[in-house]
Amino acid sequence: MPVELTPSQALGLWHAVSLEQVRVDSRDLTLRQMAILLQIYLVPPPHTVRGLAASLGVTKPVITRALDTMGALGLVDRIRDERDRRNVIIKRTVEGALYLEKFGDLIINQGRKM
Template sequence: MPLDLTPSQALGLWHAVAVEQVREDGRDLTLRQLAILLEIYLVPPPHTVRGLAAKLGVTKPVITRALDTMGEQGLVTRLRDERDRRNVVIKRTVEGALYLEHLGDVIIARARAQNS
């Protein structure tokens, strides 16, 4: 289903999805956390704190704080890299995959509703 949206319509879609997420999901991820989560799930692994920081143009402590929150919510886990103990590898979880699958479903449903 190709969409040809104006900037206003695109923002309206984003708004509708954001409102639904706030109403239905208690996680309340920040835009930065969501960007990190999408990077982890949509880009093939491995993912490290260092790599995510470089990709998103932020510091490692910024990534670490976001991962702390997402880890508490069960969306990701972290493990020390056995080959290079300086690296922390970020792993996907079933709960994180289900969260993003639901988010994708919400986006599709809202896009279809807006397009009809």
């Protein structure tokens, strides 16, 4: 059963989660990077730079910059599509899955404290 939160409570939860994430993980993803990462992991693949840009309403360079950062952190991989070399396919990684699992646990734990 979903928990009903007031806007103030929702912001308080977001604040608590953000603070705890800063404390426990040195990887400092922007909100945009986190949105892209969640799109990659929560929406069934395949994912391409072009497709992510369209679904999130941003430009391909925005996606590319975010993927550069997340790739360097080991959260995603990119490979060329063998059928269409113009496309870049974004792949999930074990490290990215673990990162988001821990982030989900953090949200649950902070929500329980409210």
